Amino acid sequence: xxxxxxxxARVGELEERLRALEDRDAIAQLVASYGPAxxxxxxxxxxxxxxxxxxxxxxxxxxxxGRDGIAGMVNDDGHQSLIHNGCGHxxxxxxxxxxxxxxxxxxxxFNIRWDxxxxxxxxxxxxxxxxxxxxxxGGWHVVRRTNVNLDGDERPRALFRNSTEPLGGVS
Amino acid sequence: xxxxxxxxARVGELEERLRALEDRDAIAQLVASYGPAxxxxxxxxxxxxxxxxxxxxxxxxxxxxGRDGIAGMVNDDGHQSLIHNGCGHxxxxxxxxxxxxxxxxxxxxFNIRWDxxxxxxxxxxxxxxxxxxxxxxGGWHVVRRTNVNLDGDERPRALFRNSTEPLGGVS
Amino acid sequence: xxxxxxxxARVGELEERLRALEDRDAIAQLVASYGPAxxxxxxxxxxxxxxxxxxxxxxxxxxxxGRDGIAGMVNDDGHQSLIHNGCGHxxxxxxxxxxxxxxxxxxxxFNIRWDxxxxxxxxxxxxxxxxxxxxxxGGWHVVRRTNVNLDGDERPRALFRNSTEPLGGVS
Numbered sequence: 001x002x003x004x005x006x007x008x009a010r011v012g013e014l015e016e017r018l019r020a021l022e023d024r025d026a027i028a029q030l031v032a033s034y035g036p037a038x039x040x041x042x043x044x045x046x047x048x049x050x051x052x053x054x055x056x057x058x059x060x061x062x063x064x065x066g067r068d069g070i071a072g073m074v075n076d077d078g079h080q081s082l083i084h085n086g087c088g089h090x091x092x093x094x095x096x097x098x099x100x101x102x103x104x105x106x107x108x109x110f111n112i113r114w115d116x117x118x119x120x121x122x123x124x125x126x127x128x129x130x131x132x133x134x135x136x137x138g139g140w141h142v143v144r145r146t147n148v149n150l151d152g153d154e155r156p157r158a159l160f161r162n163s164t165e166p167l168g169g170v171s
Numbered sequence: 172x173x174x175x176x177x178x179x180a181r182v183g184e185l186e187e188r189l190r191a192l193e194d195r196d197a198i199a200q201l202v203a204s205y206g207p208a209x210x211x212x213x214x215x216x217x218x219x220x221x222x223x224x225x226x227x228x229x230x231x232x233x234x235x236x237g238r239d240g241i242a243g244m245v246n247d248d249g250h251q252s253l254i255h256n257g258c259g260h261x262x263x264x265x266x267x268x269x270x271x272x273x274x275x276x277x278x279x280x281f282n283i284r285w286d287x288x289x290x291x292x293x294x295x296x297x298x299x300x301x302x303x304x305x306x307x308x309g310g311w312h313v314v315r316r317t318n319v320n321l322d323g324d325e326r327p328r329a330l331f332r333n334s335t336e337p338l339g340g341v342s
Numbered sequence: 343x344x345x346x347x348x349x350x351a352r353v354g355e356l357e358e359r360l361r362a363l364e365d366r367d368a369i370a371q372l373v374a375s376y377g378p379a380x381x382x383x384x385x386x387x388x389x390x391x392x393x394x395x396x397x398x399x400x401x402x403x404x405x406x407x408g409r410d411g412i413a414g415m416v417n418d419d420g421h422q423s424l425i426h427n428g429c430g431h432x433x434x435x436x437x438x439x440x441x442x443x444x445x446x447x448x449x450x451x452f453n454i455r456w457d458x459x460x461x462x463x464x465x466x467x468x469x470x471x472x473x474x475x476x477x478x479x480g481g482w483h484v485v486r487r488t489n490v491n492l493d494g495d496e497r498p499r500a501l502f503r504n505s506t507e508p509l510g511g512v513s
Contacts, residue, residue: 004175014360093370164375175345213502255494257494261468287493
């Protein structure tokens with residue numbers, strides 16, 4: 001029969017490993033929440049994904065700061081026109097590396113637009129994305145999201161290169 | 172040294188938290204199974220993802236009911252023609268909220284078609300999807316899937332708005 | 343109060359179930375790492391995803407063998423030209439079935455290319471993918487990845503049909 005102290009060590013290790021998986025899952029859910037929030041035009045839901053001082057950097061077009069900045073983008077005439085013409089902000093499942101209360105992630109973001117006359121959609125943009133996340137009392141939030149179109153420029157390659165060193169989250 | 176009853180409480184909490192992650196993973200796998208099933212033309216595999224009385228509502232075109240309904244769609248001439256011309260039913264990783272033996276999810280579904288003459292694919296449809304899942308003795312199954320094209324209509328926005336209240340699954 | 347041996351059994355079961363989830367997560371991360379590695383042109387990072395003797399079979403074009411083969415593809419003029427013209431290798435979250443130290447997975451891979459004149463991207467290829475993974479001392483690696491364009495041919499359907507028997511990973 002196992003003694004209590006060896007069992008306690010095993011339980012402690014389980015708690016740590018489970019927490020790591022929960023963190024990765026919460027962050028993946030945060031990323032999966034972005035598209036439905038902005039494509040339904042829900043400015044508050046989109047804003048709540050970011051931290052109070054969070055940044056959304058859409059290189060080289062504009063940089064949004066804070067939840068008001070995010071909400072403003074969703075309520076803006078440009079975005080409202082997009083969703084009323086038909087569009088999809090489709091994000092892929094991210095690669096994520098967690099380090100305590102901070103984390104980083106990388107994925108792709110499609111900006112897709114409906115063309116009723118052609119009876120199909122066009123991929124207006126396909127962007128490399130880098131995310132910085134932070135855990136606070138309300139859970140995980142986005143501290144910074146950087147989005148750069150994959151148009152052959154060096155910037156999206158540099159951004160994705162950050163994901164490959166180290167491969168800490170994979171093994 | 173820890174006493175047995177405090178250890179037991181920690182083990183009980185671990186069991187509950189692990190079950191929550193297993194549920195979310197099983198549901199994500201269910202969703203990831205749809206595309207390969209229909210694009211290989213495997214009617215039974217597609218049908219088994221749904222519950223006996225499950226519904227697939229492809230707004231506003233048709234509503235399939237039960238496993239026979241799902242299997243019938245896959246075996247139908249229209250679908251067989253699609254997969255023999257080249258197509259992909261590509262679903263993204265869902266946002267999922269679990270509540271006991273029930274769950275809901277939201278994601279995007281691409282309907283993509285090969286055009287050999289143009290040597291490329293077209294995005295025929297990009298749809299907002301809402302899923303209802305139920306756990307029974309055989310595991311998690313789809314009780315209802317609603318699919319609406321993101322063509323600017325209010326319906327896909329209303330469907331995605333369901334995903335943002337509350338943000339229960341994120342924090 | 344629980345006795346120690348029944349607690350130990352519960353802890354043992356937790357360890358096994360947690361390991362199963364960790365395996366599935368590590369494999370999903372491996373797959374999510376591919377796109378950012380090749381689209382940033384990082385040949386070593388892409389090569390490290392495979393095992394020493396791993397294979398990447400791009401049916402019917404070419405078959406790469408070993409890490410040198412993978413790295414060679416990334417450093418090749420053809421791939422370098424692609425990423426400098428703008429492209430995205432976008433992979434979806436896989437369906438995964440784990441069996442001890444081996445696993446298999448199925449997902450979709452987009453090959454997307456930027457067209458500056460048209461101000462949009464084209465989907466050059468959308469492929470059915472089957473993956474074989476193996477766990478070794480360094481963690482999970484790709485032993486074989488098979489990629490076939492979904493152009494209506496029987497081969498991608500046959501490949502995806504492997505994913506539906508059995509549905510071991512879903513329930």
